[in-house]
Amino acid sequence: MPELPEVAAALRRIRPALLARRIRRVEPRHPAFAAALPAGHRRRVAGRRIVRLERRGKYQLLHLDDGSTLLVHFRMTGDWRALPPAMPLPPHTRLVIHTDADTRVAFVDPRALGTVTYHASDAPPQLALGPEPLARGFTPAVLAAALATTRSAIKPALLDQRIVAGLGNIYAAEACWHAALAPQRVASALPPESITALVAAIKQVLRQAPAQRYQDQQGHDLWQVYDREGLPCTRCGTRVARVTQSGRSTYWCPGCQR
């Protein structure tokens, strides 16, 4: 699920169960999660109080009362579920946080590519992240300056979390469509009007993303180009195309994205 809006929603979902609570135990339920958070780290986390929950890009930081941090990333299929008392663990639960209030939060992740890692207070996580796209400070001038540092095409550049923090493969493609920009345009060579349109498109796409899934009430996907190869563009009728950029699928409309 996880691009910025979904990560933000997941963090809101578990906040009541975790904020100001003491962690009684962190229980890995998959070898990769046990390896990423070894017994020594789990021991240090046990007994600590969670004093703040923060999102930065697609990362989540659970700040503990001794200055240490649990750093969380959903990767492709991670998600949080707050568990009502006595509810059995959902399928694909990879890690469980148990609190002193007997609340439980499950890290659910079918592909098990997500990560939960411990960072002591003297070595906090160093996240190489660009600006938050929904912040006031994310302006055309800021994006232009960031894009000037890369030689890549615009759509892969939008996936670079150092340029802007939180866009993933879907919303990067959708933003290019909304801005009527071909995804293979050289990022550093875009004219100011295009950058301005792109900033507006990014903010619009992220703001209108529902918290759960990007679908209407009938369960239809709301994407304009993503996963629509061969279907008519909703703006100009041209068939949506799929190309590979930096190993990822990019969907775009060759008719109206220039």
Add this chain to the structure above:
DNA sequence: AGGAGCCTGCGC
């Protein structure tokens, strides 16, 4: 810049 690897599930 491009590709492999990490993991598992899904649709063709």
Add this chain to the structure above:
DNA sequence: GCGCAGGCTCCT
């Protein structure tokens, strides 16, 4: 079977 997947890191 095979290809693909809303991500990131490390390698050539």
